[in-house]
Amino acid sequence: MANQLSSMRPNPYVDQERIWYPYISPYDPCPPICAKTYVVPPNQFLGFQPPNLPQYPPSQALYHGTLWPILFSPYKGKGEKYE
């Protein structure tokens, strides 16, 4: 059973990554992965989108992949910090 560590994040729109710690079996031949992360995107918290949310300018919108900063959910690669 994955011991779910989903304590309430201070700001779910910013800290979107959650961590859980899988069980490490002594019989596992591969090097263990102690902590695994997953992203809970902000649209899970927004519900029905209210009108007139602040927007990115067009050039930034394409770059961020969304028109509304509140929905921005970067995928951070291994080690590379996305801004």
Place this chain on the structure above:
Amino acid sequence: MSKDQRVAQAEMLRNLQEIDFVLIELNLYLDTHPNDPQALEQYNYYARKRNKLRYQYETKYGPLTHFGHSFNQYPCGWSEGPWPWEI
């Protein structure tokens, strides 16, 4: 085609891409919020803006789309490259 012409073309395509993305987002938003006046007005504003930009691009570099959505020409029609997605 000189280098800075190619750069200008790429820049215009990039602007078109940015406006297209905004239009896609607003379109999806309007699917669920059809009565939102600001979004409607912004969508129409960007649709007109996109049309102007497309017209500017096509008079300079040739058609972006086919099947009647753009004028064709010769030379620099769709029979010759590079096509927009190749640039």
